[in-house]
Amino acid sequence: MKFTPRQLVLLLVVALTLGAMYVVQEGRQFPFKLGLDIQGGMHLVLEAKDTAQVKVSDQVMVSVVQVIRNRVDQYGVAEPVIQRKGERQVVIDMPGLRNPDEARSYLGKTAQLVFMEPLQTSPVKAATESAWSPTPLTGKMLMDAKAQPVGSGIGGGWEVQLKFNPEGAKLFGELTSKYVEKQIAIQLDDKIISAPRVNEPILQGDAVITGGFSAREAQLLASQLKAGALPVPLVEVENRVVGASLGTDTVTSAIRAGVVGFVLVVLFMLLYYRIPGLVADLALAIYAILVLAIFKLIPVTLTVPGIAGFILSIGMAVDANVLIFERTKEELKRGRSLYSAIEIGFKRAFTAIFDSNSTTLLTCAILYSLGTGLVKGFALTLAIGVLCSLFTAITVTRALLHQILEAKGLKHPTYFGVKL
16 A cells, blocks of 8 residues: 555654654653653752862852853752852752752762872871872863773772873873872862772873762762862852742642643634634644653653743744634635645745744744743743644644545535635
8 A cells, every 4th residue: 555745744643643642641751751840859058168279259150150050960960050159159959859868968079189199108007197198190081981890890999090181191190100009098178088009000191080989979989079070169058958848729720721722722813714724723632742852852841931932842843833824814815726835835934934033943942042041941842843833734634634635525625614
């Protein structure tokens, strides 16, 4: 059996819809990620302190915020809000956090890594801070850091493997060449965490931090080192686990508003445009399923502004169909055949649809790049909705209308809302 190109498109749409329906209804494998305003999370305020070497300034605070942002990204918190407060403080909101104590320790550590050389020529017996002198080799020269099990990983603990940039590799090669058969030390945040013995020069820029780490400790340390060192120490000013800031009733109201809006749009399209309106409603249902599936697959963290962006995109999805149907009606009134009117309607409406959606996507890109937290969530959900609406309006609606053209008894212009 041979299929026409339009039938193949229709089959593809059906397959995508069925797959999206499975993702949407599968709650365990593909759960929705919820933001701080819906599910609660961790609220943390940290304050930067001066050191003998570094004084807190605007430039230092910019660096602090960037390091904190990198660490939160490494930690895997979805859609955090990270912003300055005053001259020295950083406010961090992390939705859905399960271990607040671990997060506080992880985000506040300076994570300044320094390789140390012994103060005496004989092997060092005790790994005390007073027995070592810092070298120029620091964590700033790291290219990568990753946790890995020692040996088989069963009862052997974990370690952190380091890879230096060319400058760091050179310094590490010189350090290990100088202290063959002796110890060097690894200091993290002014504390000696390991003092390995150098068996031979290491010239390739690779090193290993050992210290009896658990898997989680090694992973956190690797993440800290990759995210970068804080230029100044941070002191915890405030921390609390917060509940949903809007409450269940508010979220329920927002969802109810979205459902009511969807139903009203469906009824309007059906009553005003008749058969094309029914097609638009089917395309809109497919659109909603596809968008929700994408939200789960990316995944997108759903906040109330994000839900608002999704609801707004529903109206924009119908807007494209309205332009197409109005152009089609104009061509029908001029006496064109139904097939010709639909084709010309799509072609003439496409430019306006593309231009209007392009400006919306440009605005979303600006909001996402310059905004933070909830603003980014709104921009992302709106952009996804706009892209999906382009697909459903141009591809799905067109394929369904052409299938209707092949049905007998539905070709009269009155079925398309045109009075002749």
